Amino acid sequence: MTAREQLIQQISDLAVIRGRVTLASGREADYYVDLRRVTLDGVAAPLVGEVMTDLVADWEFEAVGGLTLGADPVAVAMLHHTAHNGGRLDAFVVRKEAKAHGLQRRIEGTEVAGRRVLVVEDTSTTGGSVLTAVEAVREAGGEVIGVAVIVDRNTGAKELIEAAGVEYRYAVGLDDLGL
Ligand SMILES: O=P(O)(O)OC[C@H]1O[C@H](OP(=O)(O)OP(=O)(O)O)[C@H](O)[C@@H]1O
Numbered sequence: 001m002t003a004r005e006q007l008i009q010q011i012s013d014l015a016v017i018r019g020r021v022t023l024a025s026g027r028e029a030d031y032y033v034d035l036r037r038v039t040l041d042g043v044a045a046p047l048v049g050e051v052m053t054d055l056v057a058d059w060e061f062e063a064v065g066g067l068t069l070g071a072d073p074v075a076v077a078m079l080h081h082t083a084h085n086g087g088r089l090d091a092f093v094v095r096k097e098a099k100a101h102g103l104q105r106r107i108e109g110t111e112v113a114g115r116r117v118l119v120v121e122d123t124s125t126t127g128g129s130v131l132t133a134v135e136a137v138r139e140a141g142g143e144v145i146g147v148a149v150i151v152d153r154n155t156g157a158k159e160l161i162e163a164a165g166v167e168y169r170y171a172v173g174l175d176d177l178g179l
Protein backbone atom coordinates (compact mmCIF):
# COMPACT_ATOMS: atom_id res chain seq x y z
CA MET A 1 0.00 0.00 0.00
CA THR A 2 1.21 3.53 -0.73
CA ALA A 3 1.47 6.05 2.12
CA ARG A 4 -1.65 7.77 0.82
CA GLU A 5 -3.59 4.48 0.77
CA GLN A 6 -2.42 3.76 4.32
CA LEU A 7 -3.48 7.24 5.41
CA ILE A 8 -6.94 6.80 3.87
CA GLN A 9 -7.27 3.54 5.80
CA GLN A 10 -6.23 5.25 9.04
CA ILE A 11 -8.71 8.09 8.48
CA SER A 12 -11.53 5.61 7.79
CA ASP A 13 -10.66 3.57 10.89
CA LEU A 14 -9.94 6.38 13.34
CA ALA A 15 -11.63 9.58 12.26
CA VAL A 16 -14.87 9.08 10.32
CA ILE A 17 -17.90 9.36 12.57
CA ARG A 18 -21.36 9.03 11.10
CA GLY A 19 -24.24 10.87 12.76
CA ARG A 20 -25.82 14.30 12.98
CA VAL A 21 -23.29 16.96 13.97
CA THR A 22 -23.00 20.76 14.09
CA LEU A 23 -19.86 22.03 12.37
CA ALA A 24 -17.55 24.98 13.15
CA SER A 25 -19.45 27.10 10.61
CA GLY A 26 -22.79 26.33 12.28
CA ARG A 27 -23.80 24.07 9.40
CA GLU A 28 -25.34 20.67 10.13
CA ALA A 29 -23.91 17.48 8.62
CA ASP A 30 -24.42 13.71 8.70
CA TYR A 31 -20.78 12.85 9.30
CA TYR A 32 -17.72 14.27 11.02
CA VAL A 33 -14.08 13.59 10.26
CA ASP A 34 -12.16 14.01 13.51
CA LEU A 35 -8.68 14.27 12.06
CA ARG A 36 -7.13 15.09 15.42
CA ARG A 37 -7.44 11.34 16.05
CA VAL A 38 -5.19 10.84 13.01
CA THR A 39 -2.76 13.75 13.24
CA LEU A 40 -2.06 12.89 16.89
CA ASP A 41 -1.83 9.12 16.36
CA GLY A 42 1.62 7.53 16.61
CA VAL A 43 1.21 5.47 13.45
CA ALA A 44 -0.90 7.83 11.34
CA ALA A 45 0.89 11.14 12.04
CA PRO A 46 4.08 10.20 10.13
CA LEU A 47 1.88 9.26 7.16
CA VAL A 48 0.35 12.75 7.35
CA GLY A 49 3.85 14.22 7.13
CA GLU A 50 4.74 12.12 4.12
CA VAL A 51 1.48 12.47 2.19
CA MET A 52 1.10 16.22 2.75
CA THR A 53 4.74 16.89 1.84
CA ASP A 54 4.34 14.83 -1.36
CA LEU A 55 1.10 16.67 -2.19
CA VAL A 56 2.95 19.99 -2.47
CA ALA A 57 6.34 18.68 -3.60
CA ASP A 58 6.32 21.01 -6.63
CA TRP A 59 5.64 24.16 -4.53
CA GLU A 60 8.48 26.20 -3.03
CA PHE A 61 8.00 27.46 0.52
CA GLU A 62 10.07 27.94 3.66
CA ALA A 63 7.41 27.82 6.35
CA VAL A 64 4.19 25.92 7.02
CA GLY A 65 1.35 26.51 9.46
CA GLY A 66 -2.30 27.36 9.93
CA LEU A 67 -5.06 28.15 12.36
CA THR A 68 -4.69 26.39 15.69
CA LEU A 69 -5.41 23.63 16.57
CA GLY A 70 -6.35 21.48 13.61
CA ALA A 71 -3.43 22.75 11.54
CA ASP A 72 -0.75 22.48 14.22
CA PRO A 73 0.08 18.75 14.08
CA VAL A 74 -0.17 18.81 10.27
CA ALA A 75 2.50 21.51 10.05
CA VAL A 76 4.73 19.76 12.61
CA ALA A 77 4.41 16.42 10.79
CA MET A 78 5.59 18.11 7.57
CA LEU A 79 8.46 19.79 9.43
CA HIS A 80 9.67 16.44 10.77
CA HIS A 81 9.18 14.61 7.48
CA THR A 82 11.24 17.27 5.70
CA ALA A 83 13.98 17.20 8.35
CA HIS A 84 14.07 13.39 8.24
CA ASN A 85 14.82 13.66 4.53
CA GLY A 86 17.64 16.14 5.03
CA GLY A 87 15.66 19.32 4.31
CA ARG A 88 14.43 22.22 6.39
CA LEU A 89 10.90 23.51 6.89
CA ASP A 90 9.96 25.93 9.69
CA ALA A 91 6.52 25.97 11.28
CA PHE A 92 4.15 28.53 12.77
CA VAL A 93 0.80 28.64 14.55
CA VAL A 94 -1.91 31.23 13.91
CA ARG A 95 -3.79 31.94 17.12
CA LYS A 96 -7.56 32.40 16.90
CA GLU A 97 -6.96 35.70 18.75
CA ALA A 98 -3.75 37.56 19.50
CA LYS A 99 -2.44 36.95 23.00
CA ALA A 100 -3.09 39.82 25.39
CA HIS A 101 0.08 39.26 27.39
CA GLY A 102 3.67 38.25 26.68
CA LEU A 103 4.71 39.34 23.18
CA GLN A 104 1.02 39.71 22.18
CA ARG A 105 1.58 37.80 18.96
CA ARG A 106 -1.10 36.44 16.65
CA ILE A 107 1.39 34.18 14.87
CA GLU A 108 3.69 32.08 17.02
CA GLY A 109 6.83 30.27 15.98
CA THR A 110 8.92 31.07 12.95
CA GLU A 111 8.75 34.55 11.37
CA VAL A 112 6.54 34.70 8.26
CA ALA A 113 7.28 38.28 7.13
CA GLY A 114 8.95 38.33 3.73
CA ARG A 115 8.83 34.53 3.39
CA ARG A 116 7.02 32.06 1.15
CA VAL A 117 4.47 30.25 3.26
CA LEU A 118 2.21 27.19 2.89
CA VAL A 119 -1.04 27.29 4.87
CA VAL A 120 -2.35 23.89 5.97
CA GLU A 121 -5.44 22.53 7.73
CA ASP A 122 -6.66 19.12 8.80
CA THR A 123 -10.04 19.47 7.09
CA SER A 124 -12.01 22.16 5.35
CA THR A 125 -15.74 22.69 5.12
CA THR A 126 -16.46 26.33 4.28
CA GLY A 127 -12.74 27.18 4.10
CA GLY A 128 -13.28 29.90 6.71
CA SER A 129 -10.53 28.58 8.98
CA VAL A 130 -7.89 28.40 6.26
CA LEU A 131 -8.94 31.80 4.95
CA THR A 132 -8.46 33.25 8.45
CA ALA A 133 -4.93 31.83 8.48
CA VAL A 134 -4.21 33.13 4.94
CA GLU A 135 -5.33 36.63 5.97
CA ALA A 136 -3.28 36.56 9.19
CA VAL A 137 -0.14 35.53 7.30
CA ARG A 138 -0.68 38.23 4.69
CA GLU A 139 -1.26 40.84 7.42
CA ALA A 140 2.04 39.78 8.99
CA GLY A 141 3.85 40.29 5.67
CA GLY A 142 4.11 36.66 4.53
CA GLU A 143 3.45 35.46 0.97
CA VAL A 144 0.93 32.59 0.92
CA ILE A 145 1.92 30.36 -1.98
CA GLY A 146 -0.84 27.80 -1.48
CA VAL A 147 -3.24 26.00 0.81
CA ALA A 148 -3.18 22.25 1.45
CA VAL A 149 -5.61 20.26 3.59
CA ILE A 150 -5.79 16.57 4.42
CA VAL A 151 -9.53 16.01 3.88
CA ASP A 152 -11.72 18.24 1.73
CA ARG A 153 -15.47 17.96 2.36
CA ASN A 154 -16.33 19.44 -1.06
CA THR A 155 -18.50 22.17 0.41
CA GLY A 156 -17.00 25.37 -0.95
CA ALA A 157 -13.52 25.64 0.60
CA LYS A 158 -11.69 25.31 -2.73
CA GLU A 159 -13.80 28.03 -4.31
CA LEU A 160 -13.38 30.39 -1.33
CA ILE A 161 -9.60 29.97 -1.22
CA GLU A 162 -9.18 30.30 -4.98
CA ALA A 163 -11.28 33.49 -4.86
CA ALA A 164 -8.66 34.82 -2.43
CA GLY A 165 -6.06 34.20 -5.16
CA VAL A 166 -4.49 31.12 -3.61
CA GLU A 167 -4.14 27.62 -5.06
CA TYR A 168 -5.91 24.89 -3.04
CA ARG A 169 -5.06 21.19 -2.86
CA TYR A 170 -6.28 18.30 -0.76
CA ALA A 171 -4.88 14.82 -0.16
CA VAL A 172 -8.09 12.91 0.44
CA GLY A 173 -11.59 13.48 -0.92
CA LEU A 174 -15.02 12.20 0.03
CA ASP A 175 -14.89 9.43 -2.59
CA ASP A 176 -11.71 8.06 -1.03
CA LEU A 177 -13.56 7.69 2.27
CA GLY A 178 -16.81 6.36 0.82
CA LEU A 179 -18.68 9.44 2.07
O1 LIG B 1 -13.65 25.09 6.82
P1 LIG B 1 -14.31 25.49 8.09
O2 LIG B 1 -15.80 25.74 7.93
O3 LIG B 1 -13.61 26.62 8.76
O4 LIG B 1 -14.28 24.24 9.08
C1 LIG B 1 -13.16 23.44 9.30
C2 LIG B 1 -12.50 23.75 10.62
O5 LIG B 1 -13.24 23.13 11.68
C3 LIG B 1 -12.37 22.37 12.50
O6 LIG B 1 -11.81 23.11 13.52
P2 LIG B 1 -12.63 23.70 14.74
O7 LIG B 1 -13.17 25.03 14.36
O8 LIG B 1 -13.59 22.69 15.24
O9 LIG B 1 -11.54 24.01 15.82
P3 LIG B 1 -10.21 23.28 16.34
O10 LIG B 1 -9.23 23.21 15.19
O11 LIG B 1 -9.73 24.22 17.39
O12 LIG B 1 -10.57 21.94 16.85
C4 LIG B 1 -11.29 21.93 11.54
O13 LIG B 1 -10.11 21.59 12.22
C5 LIG B 1 -11.12 23.15 10.67
O14 LIG B 1 -10.23 24.07 11.26
Ligand SMILES: O=C(O)c1cc(=O)[nH]c(=O)[nH]1
Pocket residue numbers: 022023024025031032033034035123124125126153
Ligand atom coordinates in the same frame (compact mmCIF):
# COMPACT_ATOMS: atom_id res chain seq x y z
O1 LIG C 1 -16.60 21.79 9.57
C1 LIG C 1 -16.14 21.37 10.65
O2 LIG C 1 -16.22 21.98 11.72
C2 LIG C 1 -15.45 20.05 10.69
C3 LIG C 1 -15.79 19.04 9.85
C4 LIG C 1 -15.13 17.81 9.98
O3 LIG C 1 -15.38 16.84 9.26
N1 LIG C 1 -14.17 17.68 10.91
C5 LIG C 1 -13.86 18.70 11.73
O4 LIG C 1 -12.97 18.53 12.59
N2 LIG C 1 -14.49 19.87 11.62
